[in-house]
Amino acid sequence: MPLKSLTINGFKSFPDKVTLEFPKGITGIVGPNGSGKSNITEAMRWVMGETNVRHLRGENTTDVIFGGTAMKAPLNRAEVTVSFDNQAKQLNSDFKEIEITRTIFRNGDTNYQINQQNVRLKDIHDLFMDSGLSKESFSIISQGSVEQIFNAKPADRRSVIEEAA
Amino acid sequence: MPLKSLTINGFKSFPDKVTLEFPKGITGIVGPNGSGKSNITEAMRWVMGETNVRHLRGENTTDVIFGGTAMKAPLNRAEVTVSFDNQAKQLNSDFKEIEITRTIFRNGDTNYQINQQNVRLKDIHDLFMDSGLSKESFSIISQGSVEQIFNAKPADRRSVIEEAA
Amino acid sequence: VSTRFKETFEQVSAAFADIFPKMFGGGHAKLALTDETDILNTGIDIIAQPPGKKLQSLSLLSGGERALTTITLLFAILKVRPVPFCILDEVEASLDEANVDRFAQFLKNYDLTTQFIMITHRKGSMAQADQLYGVMMQESGISSLLSVSLSEIEQQL
Amino acid sequence: VSTRFKETFEQVSAAFADIFPKMFGGGHAKLALTDETDILNTGIDIIAQPPGKKLQSLSLLSGGERALTTITLLFAILKVRPVPFCILDEVEASLDEANVDRFAQFLKNYDLTTQFIMITHRKGSMAQADQLYGVMMQESGISSLLSVSLSEIEQQL
Numbered sequence: 001m002p003l004k005s006l007t008i009n010g011f012k013s014f015p016d017k018v019t020l021e022f023p024k025g026i027t028g029i030v031g032p033n034g035s036g037k038s039n040i041t042e043a044m045r046w047v048m049g050e051t052n053v054r055h056l057r058g059e060n061t062t063d064v065i066f067g068g069t070a071m072k073a074p075l076n077r078a079e080v081t082v083s084f085d086n087q088a089k090q091l092n093s094d095f096k097e098i099e100i101t102r103t104i105f106r107n108g109d110t111n112y113q114i115n116q117q118n119v120r121l122k123d124i125h126d127l128f129m130d131s132g133l134s135k136e137s138f139s140i141i142s143q144g145s146v147e148q149i150f151n152a153k154p155a156d157r158r159s160v161i162e163e164a165a
Numbered sequence: 166m167p168l169k170s171l172t173i174n175g176f177k178s179f180p181d182k183v184t185l186e187f188p189k190g191i192t193g194i195v196g197p198n199g200s201g202k203s204n205i206t207e208a209m210r211w212v213m214g215e216t217n218v219r220h221l222r223g224e225n226t227t228d229v230i231f232g233g234t235a236m237k238a239p240l241n242r243a244e245v246t247v248s249f250d251n252q253a254k255q256l257n258s259d260f261k262e263i264e265i266t267r268t269i270f271r272n273g274d275t276n277y278q279i280n281q282q283n284v285r286l287k288d289i290h291d292l293f294m295d296s297g298l299s300k301e302s303f304s305i306i307s308q309g310s311v312e313q314i315f316n317a318k319p320a321d322r323r324s325v326i327e328e329a330a
Numbered sequence: 331v332s333t334r335f336k337e338t339f340e341q342v343s344a345a346f347a348d349i350f351p352k353m354f355g356g357g358h359a360k361l362a363l364t365d366e367t368d369i370l371n372t373g374i375d376i377i378a379q380p381p382g383k384k385l386q387s388l389s390l391l392s393g394g395e396r397a398l399t400t401i402t403l404l405f406a407i408l409k410v411r412p413v414p415f416c417i418l419d420e421v422e423a424s425l426d427e428a429n430v431d432r433f434a435q436f437l438k439n440y441d442l443t444t445q446f447i448m449i450t451h452r453k454g455s456m457a458q459a460d461q462l463y464g465v466m467m468q469e470s471g472i473s474s475l476l477s478v479s480l481s482e483i484e485q486q487l
Numbered sequence: 488v489s490t491r492f493k494e495t496f497e498q499v500s501a502a503f504a505d506i507f508p509k510m511f512g513g514g515h516a517k518l519a520l521t522d523e524t525d526i527l528n529t530g531i532d533i534i535a536q537p538p539g540k541k542l543q544s545l546s547l548l549s550g551g552e553r554a555l556t557t558i559t560l561l562f563a564i565l566k567v568r569p570v571p572f573c574i575l576d577e578v579e580a581s582l583d584e585a586n587v588d589r590f591a592q593f594l595k596n597y598d599l600t601t602q603f604i605m606i607t608h609r610k611g612s613m614a615q616a617d618q619l620y621g622v623m624m625q626e627s628g629i630s631s632l633l634s635v636s637l638s639e640i641e642q643q644l
């Protein structure tokens with residue numbers, strides 16, 4: 001089930017809509033410190049249903065909305081869309097193409113859509129169950145987590161295996 | 166008080182005696198992963214009186230003795246010597262040249278010398294008091310401590326300033 | 331539940347022992363249960379011996395050796411629980427050039443159905459990418475994206 | 488005791504605000520007491536605003552920005568409590584090439600009486616060294632040392 005594209009709009013340092021296309025193989029993302037690369041990683045984590053603001057380096061859920069610069073006013077909403085090719089039915093859905101959109105507004109209101117239909121967060125989680133992309137999967141290795149995993153106590157490593165089990 | 170040289174003999178991955186000379190300015194130390202660079206940092210930390218094995222990545226005090234390889238037997242002692250130019254009397258001593266040697270044996274016995282005179286560990290610490298090289302100084306920034314310092318809680322940062330105070 | 335844990339542990343452990351010499355260009359490693367008699371609560375130890383070195387406590391490993399050992403563990407888990415795509419955000423920060431190249435080669439030869447997205451500062455990793463995106467802030471505080479080639483990046487560096 | 492802490496804090500705080508724009512090529516930063524009314528127990532907050540960006544919570548900084556902010560803090564402390572020599576073990580692992588160069592330049596221009604020993608994998612740092620030692624393990628598990636030139640290293644890389 002190849003990942004097809006990721007569209008980031010108003011999320012963190014991306015006030016202007018930006019789309020990444022993902023072909024087969026290896027896609028490299030490069031750029032200076034602070035340019036927005038890890039924000040792309042977090043956009044993916046977020047649109048797939050991340051609920052822990054700590055995993056997004058935030059303190060509040062609305063921290064992901066573009067907060068403005070000296071020259072540009074803050075925005076009122078952040079929106080991310082990810083699209084998958086589901087021909088091999090790796091996601092729990094009959095759709096051949098799957099587009100997931102997550103939106104959050106300044107007042108904290110959030111909205112989730114699968115193929116433009118409003119759904120609940122639970123439906124997003126159910127879509128990924130047993131797909132290798134659930135919350136417990138290792139599909140996203142965040143910056144700094146390699147050192148963290150190594151330093152984990154033997155008991156914590158156990159929970160890593162338990163999640164995979 | 167320029168640092169003059171560091172001699173490592175039987176410490177960690179240095180079974181064969183090795184001496185580094187330090188001129189003015191910047192000395193770069195380069196090499197592949199696992200080649201022994203951080204072991205050099207720890208040799209300096211150790212000869213200056215480090216008592217916490219955790220700061221040397223060890224579990225026992227004798228972990229710093231060369232443990233052997235497939236081709237070479239373990240050694241029975243580790244010895245490190247550091248020499249300073251003390252013309253500017255930055256160290257608490259009347260000697261113009263200061264050589265500190267620390268030795269540890271397999272049975273745990275340790276020995277300290279200043280200019281070939283046996284001394285106690287306390288004398289090594291006294292030598293460095295107020296020199297900018299005491300235990301509380303930031304003369305050695307270990308691998309990984311940049312991230313650690315950043316992640317410290319505001320209360321822990323306080324102790325960093327307290328140590329400097 | 332505990333048999334499922336034991337089973338998964340065995341599989342990950344076997345994968346770990348298999349991948350380690352590929353990652354390090356030699357050496358041995360394995361996972362071990364801290365308490366074989368207590369499957370419900372046991373922790374997991376890592377035992378790693380880089381090539382040419384004697385087996386020592388994990389704490390004595392170098393910065394780069396630790397990173398590569400952890401990367402090995404992650405890929406052992408991925409072997410047992412495959413993912414369709416994997417985002418790696420600067421996992422090779424502590425690796426020297428030779429290890430960066432070996433790791434990039436490992437990804438290149440990995441299961442071709444897995445898409446990898448590598449965020450990196452390292453030339454060796456960029457060199458193995460099938461396509462590159464450059465992220466920049468031409469306007470302060472605003473990220474923009476551009477498809478770039480390796481030679482364009484090299485000119486900038 | 489508490490006045491000495493307050494005094495040292497003020498000095499480090501002033502140095503931090505002074506060095507930050509040099510490290511980052513712009514921007515502002517300062518240290519703040521979490522509780523001005525309780526000097527004996529107060530913690531210390533870092534407030535950092537990289538160039539061109541709006542002031543935000545510290546947690547939102549990038550990996551490289553965090554590293555550079557911490558390096559700035561360390562040098563602020565060194566300004567207030569100078570050391571005759573300083574060993575830096577791979578402090579620039581998360582920095583991009585431009586920041587590595589700027590930091591190496593900062594060291595080059597630092598107080599000439601301070602000796603720096605930099606353990607590094609980064610070419611930009613090596614380029615500013617007055618002399619280079621290469622550490623290697625020609626015999627497995629046994630470290631050896633060699634004086635090397637930058638061009639010799641570059642050939643190896």
Ligand SMILES: Nc1ncnc2c1ncn2[C@@H]1O[C@H](COP(=O)(O)OP(=O)(O)OP(=O)(O)O)[C@@H](O)[C@H]1O
Pocket residue numbers: 011012013014031032033034035036037038039040063064065066067068143471537540543547548549550551552581
């Ligand atoms: N809500 C937001 N609004 C505007 N900018 C934000 C927001 N959240 C984070 N940022 C900015 O995004 C930048 C961090 O981006 P990111 O972590 O993606 O950098 P990076 O490219 O991964 O850098 P590095 O190579 O150092 O890891 C920070 O400078 C931060 O100020």
Ligand SMILES: Nc1ncnc2c1ncn2[C@@H]1O[C@H](COP(=O)(O)OP(=O)(O)OP(=O)(O)O)[C@@H](O)[C@H]1O
Pocket residue numbers: 176177178196197198199200201202203204205228229230231232233308380383386390391392393394395424628
């Ligand atoms: N007592 C000992 N006897 C023999 N070898 C040891 C001993 N203690 C540590 N070592 C070896 O030293 C090596 C680590 O060296 P060190 O940490 O200095 O590497 P490094 O050059 O800093 O690498 P990196 O670039 O990855 O940080 C390890 O492989 C370890 O096995």
Ligand SMILES: [Mg+2]
Pocket residue numbers: 037038039143549550551
């Ligand atoms: Mg990042």
Ligand SMILES: [Mg+2]
Pocket residue numbers: 202203204308392393394
């Ligand atoms: Mg090291």
